[in-house]
Amino acid sequence: MSAPTVVELSDWASALIADVEGRFFGNRSAVEQCVIAVLCRGHLLIEDLPGTGKTLLARSIATALGGRFKQVQCTPDLMPSDILGVSVYNPRTEGFVFKEGPIITNFLLVDEINRATPRTQSALLEAMAEGQVSVEGRTVRLPAPFILVATQSPAESEGTFPLPEVQKDRFFLTLTLGYPSPATERRILSGGAERSDRPAPESAGEPGRLIAMQETILSVHVAPSLARYIMAVVGRTRTDTRLAMGVSPRGSLALYKGAQALAAIRGRDYIVPEDVKEIAAAVLASRILLKAEHAGRGLTGAGYLSELFASVEVPGYKS
Amino acid sequence: MISAAGSRLTRARAVSLYLHPMIAVVVPFLFLSLVFEIVVTKLITVALLVVAVLPLLLLVVGAVEYLVGWWLGARRENGVAPLLRELLVILIIGALAILALMGAILSPLSGLTRPDFWVATIALFLQWLLTQSFRRRMRDHTLFIALFERREKAETPEVYREYGEEAADTLAALSWVRKRILFLLVVVLTALSVVMWGFGFVLSAAEVIATVAYVVVSLLAVRSLRTLAFEQLAFAEGAAWSPRQLTVAAAQAALLLVVVCLAAIPITTSHALLSAALLGRFLRWLASLLASLAPHGAPLPPLPPFQPPVAPTPMEEALRSLPAASPPAWTALLRAILQALGWGVLGAGALALLAFLLRPLLRLRWAAGGARRPAARAVRYLVELAQGFAARLRLLFAGGALRGKGFLHRHRVDGRGGAPESGARDPRGAEGGKEELRARLPLALFLRAFRRLVRWGDRIGVRFSPAYAPREYAGLLGKRVPEAEPLLAEIAAIFEEGLYSGRSLSDERLAAYFRAIGRVARMRSEKQ
Numbered sequence: 001m002s003a004p005t006v007v008e009l010s011d012w013a014s015a016l017i018a019d020v021e022g023r024f025f026g027n028r029s030a031v032e033q034c035v036i037a038v039l040c041r042g043h044l045l046i047e048d049l050p051g052t053g054k055t056l057l058a059r060s061i062a063t064a065l066g067g068r069f070k071q072v073q074c075t076p077d078l079m080p081s082d083i084l085g086v087s088v089y090n091p092r093t094e095g096f097v098f099k100e101g102p103i104i105t106n107f108l109l110v111d112e113i114n115r116a117t118p119r120t121q122s123a124l125l126e127a128m129a130e131g132q133v134s135v136e137g138r139t140v141r142l143p144a145p146f147i148l149v150a151t152q153s154p155a156e157s158e159g160t161f162p163l164p165e166v167q168k169d170r171f172f173l174t175l176t177l178g179y180p181s182p183a184t185e186r187r188i189l190s191g192g193a194e195r196s197d198r199p200a201p202e203s204a205g206e207p208g209r210l211i212a213m214q215e216t217i218l219s220v221h222v223a224p225s226l227a228r229y230i231m232a233v234v235g236r237t238r239t240d241t242r243l244a245m246g247v248s249p250r251g252s253l254a255l256y257k258g259a260q261a262l263a264a265i266r267g268r269d270y271i272v273p274e275d276v277k278e279i280a281a282a283v284l285a286s287r288i289l290l291k292a293e294h295a296g297r298g299l300t301g302a303g304y305l306s307e308l309f310a311s312v313e314v315p316g317y318k319s
Numbered sequence: 320m321i322s323a324a325g326s327r328l329t330r331a332r333a334v335s336l337y338l339h340p341m342i343a344v345v346v347p348f349l350f351l352s353l354v355f356e357i358v359v360t361k362l363i364t365v366a367l368l369v370v371a372v373l374p375l376l377l378l379v380v381g382a383v384e385y386l387v388g389w390w391l392g393a394r395r396e397n398g399v400a401p402l403l404r405e406l407l408v409i410l411i412i413g414a415l416a417i418l419a420l421m422g423a424i425l426s427p428l429s430g431l432t433r434p435d436f437w438v439a440t441i442a443l444f445l446q447w448l449l450t451q452s453f454r455r456r457m458r459d460h461t462l463f464i465a466l467f468e469r470r471e472k473a474e475t476p477e478v479y480r481e482y483g484e485e486a487a488d489t490l491a492a493l494s495w496v497r498k499r500i501l502f503l504l505v506v507v508l509t510a511l512s513v514v515m516w517g518f519g520f521v522l523s524a525a526e527v528i529a530t531v532a533y534v535v536v537s538l539l540a541v542r543s544l545r546t547l548a549f550e551q552l553a554f555a556e557g558a559a560w561s562p563r564q565l566t567v568a569a570a571q572a573a574l575l576l577v578v579v580c581l582a583a584i585p586i587t588t589s590h591a592l593l594s595a596a597l598l599g600r601f602l603r604w605l606a607s608l609l610a611s612l613a614p615h616g617a618p619l620p621p622l623p624p625f626q627p628p629v630a631p632t633p634m635e636e637a638l639r640s641l642p643a644a645s646p647p648a649w650t651a652l653l654r655a656i657l658q659a660l661g662w663g664v665l666g667a668g669a670l671a672l673l674a675f676l677l678r679p680l681l682r683l684r685w686a687a688g689g690a691r692r693p694a695a696r697a698v699r700y701l702v703e704l705a706q707g708f709a710a711r712l713r714l715l716f717a718g719g720a721l722r723g724k725g726f727l728h729r730h731r732v733d734g735r736g737g738a739p740e741s742g743a744r745d746p747r748g749a750e751g752g753k754e755e756l757r758a759r760l761p762l763a764l765f766l767r768a769f770r771r772l773v774r775w776g777d778r779i780g781v782r783f784s785p786a787y788a789p790r791e792y793a794g795l796l797g798k799r800v801p802e803a804e805p806l807l808a809e810i811a812a813i814f815e816e817g818l819y820s821g822r823s824l825s826d827e828r829l830a831a832y833f834r835a836i837g838r839v840a841r842m843r844s845e846k847q
Contacts, residue, residue, distance in 0.1 A: 223819040270820040273788035313785040316818040317766070 009216045010267035012209070016064055023060040024053055026184025030177055033282050034061045036261040038210065039217050042172020042254065043128050043148040045286070052177045054151035058109045061149065067106030067207040068143070074116035076159060080123035084135045098138070103127055106143055106207050113150040114160040121167055124148065128170040145210050165245065165289065172254050174286035220260040221270040225315035230255055230276060233312050237288055242304070245289035254283045273314045281305055406447060413443045456492035463489040463764070466833050481837055485764060493548050765817055768836050772810065775840055789814045803842050806835045
């Protein structure tokens with residue numbers, strides 16, 4: 001079967017976004033960014049205040065995409081084996097049998113990830129980076145696609161364990177939802193109760209289709225000048241004295257792929273500078289670390305990136 | 320009846336006539352045949368009589384220059400490397416052709432020491448430079464005229480005023496080319512006059528005919544260039560609303576030029592071959608060489624071993640009795656290593672040069688699915704090359720220039736599908752045609768038009784920053800002038816497609832781009 005075209009991908013993504021918006025409405029850009037992460041085989045961290053719809057969004061995306069979906073609610077006493085799996089003794093066979101953990105799935109929702117201990121958080125690293133887990137000396141491949149969606153609330157600090165930078169870098173993009181607009185909230189109030197009681201609709205997709213779409217992303221053309229533009233942006237973060245840590249090569253790759261995915265969703269088979277700018281905040285903001293004195297003055301990652309993009313020349317205006 | 324596509328094609332071909340077949344090959348051929356025949360063969364020693372065939376050599380290498388330049392040039396993108404590649408290919412093939420006609424292909428070192436070889440090679444290089452400068456300038460004119468496609472008659476003066484800067488540039492380019500041709504004409508006539516009367520020579524009838532032919536060809540070229548300049552004036556005055564109206568006249572002038580040039584070829588060829596005996600001698604030498612390479616008789620008996628005619632002297636005896644001095648083993652090893660290194664460097668250099676020269680072949684994409692398959696691409700490229708060349712020859716010799724449907728038309732029908740205006744995605748096929756179109760992307764004009772928008776933005780108070788993405792900038796402008804928003808979005812989309820999509824824009828998209836910028840500029844006048 002031939003890979004889908006960009007136009008087909010765009011149609012597919014529009015249907016998917018519409019499907020998710022049927023359950024999580026009022027924030028199309030957040031839904032679009034979730035789809036971008038999924039298309040780039042990336043993992044997603046949704047970070048916001050409690051009750052803003054983080055879990056609903058993650059569930060809606062997973063439901064719309066089809067495939068196996070599992071959820072883990074993190075608590076401080078959650079052990080790695082609770083996620084990865086454990087060998088249990090079977091008295092009938094007088095041997096140990098490996099019992100898979102919830103991580104053996106297509107979509108894993110890790111709710112309140114910062115409530116888990118660093119030990120448990122680290123257990124996810126291999127799965128996120130390699131698509132496999134090592135348990136009791138054996139390596140288990142995770143099914144394709146494997147997408148991990150984690151949520152965390154930055155407001156509550158008691159009893160939480162902040163994610164280490166290395167793990168944040170593993171997330172393709174970090175999403176902030178914010179409070180809904182008054183119109184959206186009115187809509188939630190009028191139809192929210194019914195919606196929560198409604199059973200999950202039929203899934204709009206299937207994992208095989210998603211994998212084919214992920215292949216299509218790779219065919220999106222990136223002009224050499226735009227690749228240099230991405231490198232220039234990322235390079236600035238590495239030399240800026242206001243930052244304690246710049247963007248890693250993984251971050252620049254994520255920006256490149258994210259722009260490809262965004263272009264494809266918009267029906268283009270080439271990226272434009274606008275794609276890079278649009279996706280940059282979600283991809284890069286969590287990958288930079290502001291020095292304390294600048295963070296203390298109110299500078300945020302998104303604000304810094306906004307300043308950065310205002311100072312880097314877009315290629316192409318000069319022949 | 321000429322179709323619109325055919326009309327555009329005819330225009331492109333009419334313009335290209337100044338650039339290659341006739342101006343670049345026949346005119347230097349006519350000129351050099353006379354100069355070499357009169358100056359070189361009569362003033363230099365008889366030993367260099369072979370230079371009488373140099374005009375023929377130049378015709379051969381000029382044809383090579385035409386073919387290589389056309390095909391590589393048509394696929395050329397901006398940059399020094401493609402130009403250098405074209406020059407290298409032309410010089411290599413041209414030098415080989417010259418050496419072959421000199422009979423020195425198998426012993427090139429003897430050919431390289433001859434002054435006539437270098438004269439011909441330098442002439443080839445200068446001819447290429449001249450062609451490049453003509454081609455570059457004429458291209459601006461072609462692109463400028465494309466602005467008038469699908470315009471209403473009443474619109475053309477306004478469009479012409481809007482693009483006054485570009486119009487001035489293209490007129491200057493036409494004038495530049497015309498002046499160069501006139502300059503060459505004066506130089507040639509002066510040189511011939513000096514040679515003829517200063518040294519007391521009298522021209523033969525053939526030489527007079529060739530001179531007259533050269534003058535006629537040059538004047539016709541100048542006349543055709545003037546026709547192109549008048550074309551612009553017709554648009555400026557609103558006397559025409561489509562290039563189609565004027566293309567026929569330009570094409571007829573060009574056709575006349577072709578006919579005269581073709582008629583001049585046999586005259587000058589026979590003139591240049593006055594010393595045809597030399598060519599015959601070369602052919603005989605070639606035949607004997609081939610015969611010696613493939614002997615068909617019985618093998619000769621081996622020669623008896625060499626016997627010294629006299630007995631060795633005591634000194635020779637003493638020398639022979641000495642042990643043979645053998646160099647130490649490490650020197651042999653060192654020599655082998657150095658030789659290997661030398662061959663390695665040479666091989667790597669040769670491979671790099673080959674890769675550089677063959678890059679256009681390797682970069683083509685196979686039409687199906689955009690998959691890259693080098694062997695298939697190369698085959699396809701060669702097939703396209705052969706087909707294109709055959710079609711071009713057929714059109715040229717059948718006088719089909721006025722009816723032809725070349726790559727522009729073919730591409731529009733096959734590659735563009737049905738909705739170029741809607742911005743529908745092109746299929747990944749017809750990559751070769753896109754390469755050709757990409758070579759025609761008027762980048763300078765394209766960017767200049769965008770700068771016009773930037774100037775307009777400045778006037779309405781939206782300052783441009785190079786850090787803005789095109790769409791972002793269009794959005795800012797659209798907020799200031801909401802009625803221009805759809806046009807600005809269209810401009811930004813086409814601008815981005817032209818710059819970042821890695822393929823050329825269709826002429827419909829280009830026309831839409833220029834049209835949209837023109838409309839936005841008119842909104843300015845309503846605002847102010």
